[in-house]
Amino acid sequence: MIDYIARRLLVMIPTLFIISVLVFVIIQLPPGDYLETLVAELQSQGEAVSQERIAFYRQEYGLGEPIWKQFAVWFWGLLQGNMGYSFEYEMPVADVVGDRIWLTILVSFSTILFIYLVSFPIGVYSAVRQYSLGDYTLTFIGFIGLATPNFLLALILMYLANQWFGISIGGLVDPALRDAPFSLEKLLDILGHLWVPVIVIGTAGTAGMIRRLRANLLDELHKQYVTTARAKGVPPRKLLMKYPLRMALNPFIADIGNLLPEIISGAAIVSVVLSLETTGPMLLGALQSQDMYLAGSFLMALALLTVVGNLLSDLALAALDPRIRLGAEAAR
Amino acid sequence: MTGNLLEVRDLRIGFTLDHGTLEAVRGVSFRVPPGGTVALVGESGSGKSVVAQSIMGILPKAARVMGGHILFRDPGNGPDAPPVDIAALPRDGTAMRGIRGGRISIIFQEPMTSLSPLHTIGNQIGEAVELHRGGSAAEIAALTREMLGMVGFPDPARALRTYPFELSGGLRQRAMIAMALVCHPALLIADEPTTALDVTIQAQILKLIRDLQAELGMAVLMITHDLGVVANVAEEVVVMYHGRVMEHGRRADIFHDPRHPYLKALLRAVPRFDMKPGERLVPIRAIEPDATRLTARRVTPPEGADPNRPVLDVRALTKSFTIRKRGFLARADDPAAHRVVAVDGVSFQLRRGECLGLVGESGCGKTTVSKMLMRAIRPDSGGVVYSDGVTDTDVLTLEGDRLKAFRRTMQFIFQDPFSSLDPRMTVLDIVTEPLDIHGIGSPAERKAFAKELMGLVGLDVRHLNRYPHSFSGGQRQRIGIARALALRPEILICDEPVSALDVSIQAQILNLLKDLQRALGLTTLFISHNLAVVDYVADRIAVMCRGRLVEMAPRAALFREPRHPYTQALLRAVPEPNPDRPLDFDHLAGARASDPGAWPAPFTEDDAHLPRLVEVADGHFVRRAPMIRTEGTAA
Numbered sequence: 001m002i003d004y005i006a007r008r009l010l011v012m013i014p015t016l017f018i019i020s021v022l023v024f025v026i027i028q029l030p031p032g033d034y035l036e037t038l039v040a041e042l043q044s045q046g047e048a049v050s051q052e053r054i055a056f057y058r059q060e061y062g063l064g065e066p067i068w069k070q071f072a073v074w075f076w077g078l079l080q081g082n083m084g085y086s087f088e089y090e091m092p093v094a095d096v097v098g099d100r101i102w103l104t105i106l107v108s109f110s111t112i113l114f115i116y117l118v119s120f121p122i123g124v125y126s127a128v129r130q131y132s133l134g135d136y137t138l139t140f141i142g143f144i145g146l147a148t149p150n151f152l153l154a155l156i157l158m159y160l161a162n163q164w165f166g167i168s169i170g171g172l173v174d175p176a177l178r179d180a181p182f183s184l185e186k187l188l189d190i191l192g193h194l195w196v197p198v199i200v201i202g203t204a205g206t207a208g209m210i211r212r213l214r215a216n217l218l219d220e221l222h223k224q225y226v227t228t229a230r231a232k233g234v235p236p237r238k239l240l241m242k243y244p245l246r247m248a249l250n251p252f253i254a255d256i257g258n259l260l261p262e263i264i265s266g267a268a269i270v271s272v273v274l275s276l277e278t279t280g281p282m283l284l285g286a287l288q289s290q291d292m293y294l295a296g297s298f299l300m301a302l303a304l305l306t307v308v309g310n311l312l313s314d315l316a317l318a319a320l321d322p323r324i325r326l327g328a329e330a331a332r
Numbered sequence: 333m334t335g336n337l338l339e340v341r342d343l344r345i346g347f348t349l350d351h352g353t354l355e356a357v358r359g360v361s362f363r364v365p366p367g368g369t370v371a372l373v374g375e376s377g378s379g380k381s382v383v384a385q386s387i388m389g390i391l392p393k394a395a396r397v398m399g400g401h402i403l404f405r406d407p408g409n410g411p412d413a414p415p416v417d418i419a420a421l422p423r424d425g426t427a428m429r430g431i432r433g434g435r436i437s438i439i440f441q442e443p444m445t446s447l448s449p450l451h452t453i454g455n456q457i458g459e460a461v462e463l464h465r466g467g468s469a470a471e472i473a474a475l476t477r478e479m480l481g482m483v484g485f486p487d488p489a490r491a492l493r494t495y496p497f498e499l500s501g502g503l504r505q506r507a508m509i510a511m512a513l514v515c516h517p518a519l520l521i522a523d524e525p526t527t528a529l530d531v532t533i534q535a536q537i538l539k540l541i542r543d544l545q546a547e548l549g550m551a552v553l554m555i556t557h558d559l560g561v562v563a564n565v566a567e568e569v570v571v572m573y574h575g576r577v578m579e580h581g582r583r584a585d586i587f588h589d590p591r592h593p594y595l596k597a598l599l600r601a602v603p604r605f606d607m608k609p610g611e612r613l614v615p616i617r618a619i620e621p622d623a624t625r626l627t628a629r630r631v632t633p634p635e636g637a638d639p640n641r642p643v644l645d646v647r648a649l650t651k652s653f654t655i656r657k658r659g660f661l662a663r664a665d666d667p668a669a670h671r672v673v674a675v676d677g678v679s680f681q682l683r684r685g686e687c688l689g690l691v692g693e694s695g696c697g698k699t700t701v702s703k704m705l706m707r708a709i710r711p712d713s714g715g716v717v718y719s720d721g722v723t724d725t726d727v728l729t730l731e732g733d734r735l736k737a738f739r740r741t742m743q744f745i746f747q748d749p750f751s752s753l754d755p756r757m758t759v760l761d762i763v764t765e766p767l768d769i770h771g772i773g774s775p776a777e778r779k780a781f782a783k784e785l786m787g788l789v790g791l792d793v794r795h796l797n798r799y800p801h802s803f804s805g806g807q808r809q810r811i812g813i814a815r816a817l818a819l820r821p822e823i824l825i826c827d828e829p830v831s832a833l834d835v836s837i838q839a840q841i842l843n844l845l846k847d848l849q850r851a852l853g854l855t856t857l858f859i860s861h862n863l864a865v866v867d868y869v870a871d872r873i874a875v876m877c878r879g880r881l882v883e884m885a886p887r888a889a890l891f892r893e894p895r896h897p898y899t900q901a902l903l904r905a906v907p908e909p910n911p912d913r914p915l916d917f918d919h920l921a922g923a924r925a926s927d928p929g930a931w932p933a934p935f936t937e938d939d940a941h942l943p944r945l946v947e948v949a950d951g952h953f954v955r956r957a958p959m960i961r962t963e964g965t966a967a
Contacts, residue, residue: 224445230390232460232511233433236424243448322495323449 008314012307019303020078020296024071027292027299033063034087034290057087074296084293088286093297097279101301103172104278106190107197107267112259114202115209123213124245130218142210145203154200154273161196171275172197197274201267205259209252216251220244246320253317257310261302336405337551338364338387338436338519343400343419345382345391356382358575359400364519364551366407371554371566371583373598375834379575380555384521387553388438389418389428406435407518434464437512441524443504447496447511453480454492457511464515479514480507482547483540501694502533509540516548523555530693530861532925535905538565539917557835559602560864560907563587564915571595587911601839602909603868605891613843613868616836619810621847622787637721642681643823643855644727649704649714651675651697674700676879677714679945682823684721687849687856689870689887691863691902693926697879698859702825705857706744707735718742720822740770743816747828749808753800759786759811760796766818785814789844806837810844817848824849825857830865842869863906867891872951875899877926880937881945885952895954897935901925933957 035054058064065073077084083093122142126135172193173186220226221244229239268280275281279298286295318325345357357379364370374380385391387402397419405415421428440446447456457479458472465475473492480488483506496504505525512520522541526534542565545552554565562569562583569586571579571594579592590596600614652673675697682688692698703709705716707727716727718741730738743766746752753762763785764778773781783793789810800808809829816824826845830838846869849856860866866873867887874884875898883896894900902925907915924930928937934957937943945953 224440224442225448227390228440228446228508228511229448229456229459231388231433231438233429233431233463234459235429242451246450247448321450322452323497326495326498 004318005311005315008311012311015307016300016303020075020300021071023296023299023303024067024074027287027290027295028067028070030290032290034292035063037290038087074293078297078300083297086286086291086294088289088291088294093294096282096294097298097301100277100279100282103190103276104267104280107172107194107201107276107278108260110194110198111202111205111267112256114198115205115259118202119206119209119213123210124217124240126210126214127217127221127248128240130214138210139214142207144207146207146211148203150200150204150267150270151273153203154196154270157196157200158274172277197267197270197276200270200274209255212251212255213248216248217244220247223247250317250321253313253320256313256316257306260309261306335365336363336403337366337368337407338405338553339401339403339415340383340387341401341403343383343386343402344398345379345386345395346398347392347395349394353398355398356395356575357386360572360575360577361400362570362577362580364553366518367545367549367551368568369545369552369554369566370568370570371556371562372570372572373556373559373562374572375557375836377574378572380572381523383572384438384523384553384555387418387521388432388436389421389423390432390438391423404431404436404519406431408435430464433460433512433517434515435517436519436521437515437517438521438523439505439508439512439525441527443501443508443528446508447504449495449497452493452495453499453507453510457507457514460511460514475514476510479510482544483507483510483513484536485510501529502536505529505533505537506540509537509544513544513548513550517550519551519553520545521553521555524557525554526561527556527558531863532693532901532905532920534561535907535915535917535920538907538915539920541565542917558907559599559835559909563909563911564907571598583911587909598835599909601836603839603842603862603864604910605864605867605906605908606910606913607868613839615840615843617840619790619840619844621790621844622784634720634722639684639721641684641719641721643684643719644682644705644857645715645717645719646678646680646682646701646705647715647717648677648679649675649701649711649716650677651700651704651709651711673879675704675711678876678879678881679714680874680881680884682855682857684855685849685853686871687858687869689866689873690857690859690876691861691866691873692876693861693902696876696926698876699827700879701876702744702827702857702859705825706742707739718823736770740819741821742823742825743819743821745809745812745816745824745826745829748832749805749812750832752812753808755800758797758799759791759803762800762811763796763814763818766815770819772819781818782814785817788817788848789814804837805833806840809833809837809841813841813844813848817852820852821854823855823857825859827859828861829858831860831862838865845869863902864908875902878928880928880955881953882935882955883953884945885949889949889952893949893952895948895952896956897931898925 035057039054063070074084083097085091086093086096089096122138126138129135172190223244226239226244229243234242267276267278268284270276271278271280272284283295283298285291286298340363341361343357343360344355346353346355360379360383362370362372372380372383382391382395385395386397387404391397400419402418403415404418406413416427416431418428418431421431447453454473454476457476461467461472461475465472467475477488477492480491485491485503485506491507496507499507509525520541525541526537529537538561541552544550552565554561556562566583569579569581569583570577571586571592573594579586579590579595586595587599590599594616597614597616601616603613650673652671654671678697678701680688690698690701700709704711705727707730711728714728718725718727718738720741725738727738757765760779760782763782767773767778767781772778779796782796786793786796791807791810791814795803800811803811813829829845830841833841842865845856845858848854856869858866858869870887872884872886873890875882875890875896877898883890883894883899890899891903894903901920904916905920905925931937933941935943935955936957937955941957943955943957945955946958948954948956
């Protein structure tokens with residue numbers, strides 16, 4: 001098992017390296033660089049641009065250097081934990097991202113939790129009572145959730161909340177508390193705001209998960225080992241929990257790795273609409289202004305999260321399923 | 333009749349379908365005395381398994397008991413307690429759950445899928461104890477361990493912690509039996525308990541059930557389609573057909589004095605060892621192949637062909653598989669430990685016009701051999717030479733167009749008639765596809781030939797535009813045969829062509845294959861695990877074990893005088909549908925029969941002993957240490 005984990009960790013190294021190359025190339029693809037964008041912007045506003053500052057940046061970040069050299073500088077920095085310098089914010093990327101990454105993680109994890117808590121019981125119900133009124137109703141609602149674009153749902157919720165309760169649900173923190181130090185009051189405020197993005201971002205994932213769990217469970221319910229357990233005299237509820245549900249869990253867990261990046265990247269537009277202080281809108285801005293180190297470090301963080309997420313889900317699978325744990329040779 | 337353990341009275345069970353109700357069981361009555369063994373016999377679709385499910389209260393959702401009673405008199409409740417009507421109990425109620433798994437248990441056909449892969453054997457067996465007997469974890473573990481020992485696990489304590497996928501099929505079925513018997517039920521229902529197992533394992537499992545039955549004093553309801561099994565274990569026999577009981581009686585009466593035409597027909601359809609030379613099986617539903625043009629299609633060797641030259645000369649074929657570890661960074665720890673030799677130096681010759689039977693248990697490499705002959709797998713070493721009587725062709729070195737051209741001479745019939753036909757192609761497309769691939773004839777000619785082929789296998793030409801799903805298993809297998817014959821091959825390889833079929837259909841297909849072989853002058857390699865079937869169709873028989881040929885002889889010689897201990901064990905383990913010739917349960921070979929290291933001298937095979945095929949009589953080869961004064965006649 002340790003052997004397996006070590007091997008998986010080793011494989012992550014080339015994977016992340018290839019991703020970093022791709023990220024860098026993609027960011028560099030549009031013509032020009034941040035300094036050109038900046039100069040053009042300032043000149044259009046009639047402002048003079050300090051040639052010294054530009055020259056300093058060019059020197060400092062090697063923007064005039066060939067692309068592979070730029071990459072090497074950036075990658076070397078990444079290895080040392082230095083994510084580079086954001087041109088736009090004029091401070092190190094780590095400081096820019098700082099708080100936002102925690103809020104992002106909070107939103108993402110709440111969303112995943114929401115997806116699991118809601119989809120699990122519904123999925124099980126739908127499978128066990130296949131073709132019942134409840135199954136059809138829940139399936140119908142699920143499909144609507146799947147079909148509605150997230151940002152639209154966000155707009156609708158904002159409108160309704162304003163209309164009925166007279167409150168603004170945009171953002172994650174009340175403007176009055178935004179710069180306040182962390183306190184219980186602020187935490188409660190965040191939690192008060194959190195439910196909207198969680199529901200908005202989570203609906204599509206929930207609907208998809210319900211469908212998958214239902215399908216998985218339906219497959220398992222008719223397997224021979226379920227009949228064996230019934231023939232043993234196991235009560236129906238315990239039977240369901242112990243045998244088919246456990247088998248149906250596998251794809252559920254295997255999904256964790258995919259769920260993470262999906263939620264974080266899918267949340268960008270919702271975050272813009274709801275003006276959440278998460279990393280999504282910042283990434284969008286960084287890509288637009290070609291703030292390459294900010295964007296690059298973001299994307300690398302996402303990639304790392306995906307790769308780690310996949311590893312975690314594989315480990316969880318191995319823990320749950322002896323066939324995976326004890327090797328494929330015997331599983332015939 | 334009050335002394336019966338179980339009495340089924342006029343049981344009727346219906347399945348609710350979209351268009352009404354289908355009655356699967358229509359008034360079945362029988363009884364099981366305490367401690368007795370009753371066999372419920374029938375083909376698939378006869379309703380026998382549905383009866384078993386209703387006794388267990390585990391009918392599928394769509395099925396329900398429409399009438400009748402299932403009276404169970406539990407001896408554990410005392411002699412005067414009134415019987416319980418299982419048919420009237422709520423399916424998942426406490427009373428039914430108490431009986432299910434506690435007083436009546438069931439074992440299923442498929443040991444591979446009947447156990448949960450995620451839970452240990454100990455957990456799954458212990459669960460039954462926990463449900464019906466209770467006790468502390470240590471007591472439950474002790475009981476489970478004792479039961480695992482009883483069913484023959486070599487190391488019960490370790491078995492508690494193993495997962496089903498770590499066990500062989502035979503051991504899984506033993507675990508299943510342990511699970512069913514751990515609460516000492518009054519009745520065990522065995523639903524085709526040995527159908528999925530090899531013949532030597534089957535004999536062991538039958539013996540195990542018999543021994544445990546005597547030890548625990550329980551009754552057994554054996555559900556099977558195999559008359560050989562019935563003749564060996566049952567005291568009473570109930571024959572079912574289309575949801576009704578056709579005949580019911582004591583074992584001797586059933587076999588010696590069958591009354592009902594269906595039962596008589598069934599008995600005539602089973603291949604037996606004591607058949608007279610030239611005796612034909614009588615299928616229940618005979619087919620009439622259109623023989624008019626058969627002879628015109630006969631394969632004729634070219635001018636000046638040597639009729640004694642073997643059509644196919646297989647020389648020392650060897651193939652090993654590497655079991656790959658997962659992950660591309662996997663270390664090649666010990667390559668030898670993960671290499672499995674599937675076929676080890678197999679040599680034989682196919683003579684023109686003969687049928688060679690290739691017999692062996694699952695995993696012995698017989699299918700791998702056939703795939704290598706077909707060039708589906710590349711052997712590690714060895715040779716395959718085809719001869720049309722004049723020129724020789726090295727099959728293994730053929731490439732491109734020459735390989736494609738050669739494929740016409742050798743065709744294949746598959747085991748599973750359901751998955752070997754594309755469900756999206758019509759029968760016409762299926763049968764003419766080989767012609768299409770090889771660019772033979774115009775579409776009109778192909779269609780005409782397809783009609784002829786349909787006649788050849790006894791199918792209605794009007795069915796050419798149908799899809800495979802509208803045919804039964806036997807009809808599908810005939811479509812597969814028609815497809816194999818489309819290219820007018822000289823050699824036909826049949827890989828277990830009847831093992832997925834019912835007894836009655838089996839006879840039909842076997843007769844068809846026999847007739848076609850003779851009429852078309854085909855050379856056949858017939859692969860099967862069923863010795864009786866091979867006995868019926870083959871001229872010569874080769875026996876494989878662990879990737880090696882251990883014995884090869886003309887059919888009669890092999891059955892009259894088997895030399896190799898493995899062949900002997902195999903023959904001893906076959907249950908015959910004749911109660912006068914029962915299995916010798918006390919002299920079963922056990923698991924060591926297929927262990928080459930355990931064979932006695934001169935047959936032993938291990939690092940020190942490397943026997944080879946030696947001709948011991950005319951055409952009779954046995955794998956053994958060379959005899960003194962041997963002429964070195966290894967084939």
